[in-house]
Amino acid sequence: MASPRFFIMRHGETVYNAARRLQANHIHTPLTRLGAEQALAMGAALRGVLGDRPDVTLHVSETGRALQTMAMIADVLGLDWFAARRTHDLKEIDMGSWCGRLYDDVETEVGPIVIADHLLRPAPDGEDYPMIAARLANWLAEVGDAPGDHVVVMHGISSRVLRGMMAGYPVHPDLGAPIAPSLVQGSIALVQDGRETVLFGSERGSEHA
Numbered sequence: 001m002a003s004p005r006f007f008i009m010r011h012g013e014t015v016y017n018a019a020r021r022l023q024a025n026h027i028h029t030p031l032t033r034l035g036a037e038q039a040l041a042m043g044a045a046l047r048g049v050l051g052d053r054p055d056v057t058l059h060v061s062e063t064g065r066a067l068q069t070m071a072m073i074a075d076v077l078g079l080d081w082f083a084a085r086r087t088h089d090l091k092e093i094d095m096g097s098w099c100g101r102l103y104d105d106v107e108t109e110v111g112p113i114v115i116a117d118h119l120l121r122p123a124p125d126g127e128d129y130p131m132i133a134a135r136l137a138n139w140l141a142e143v144g145d146a147p148g149d150h151v152v153v154m155h156g157i158s159s160r161v162l163r164g165m166m167a168g169y170p171v172h173p174d175l176g177a178p179i180a181p182s183l184v185q186g187s188i189a190l191v192q193d194g195r196e197t198v199l200f201g202s203e204r205g206s207e208h209a
Contacts, residue, residue: 024099028064038186043076092155096126
């Protein structure tokens, strides 16, 4: 039996991304027109690999932007959006009291929050990278070695930690968790047998989570 394949992607661009605002996990931040186009393009790319109405398991972050992206991907694939397994374990990094604020305004007060390689500096009252890795480890334990194909829609920072864990990337010396390279919104990373391939899109990353 073939080992499971995980198709991991970021949600499409949102109005917060376009405005350079830090997003929260508890409010709905809708997709822009570009974000909708990115979601449809990811669906088309997956259909090219998996075919129409593929036998896959859908997993999605319990956030409006990820759910909206998944709805468009599922529609292109001919799948039931309601069958997606929704979980807070796949949510984005919690930026605490910085959520909802402009990047520029926060950086005026506290200095750079976008650090090397498009990563975000954790907020003092937010979530750090080991905390992200811990909840993603919980998700991986629940998924286990379930065979077949898994389509996962989540976020920029959290997907990099998940991909880092699954594909064996080194632990970041300062942030304390394995972190994969940044991918643009609208990209798909395929992870199988501990190896990662950029299936669609590119590695020209963005800090906007």
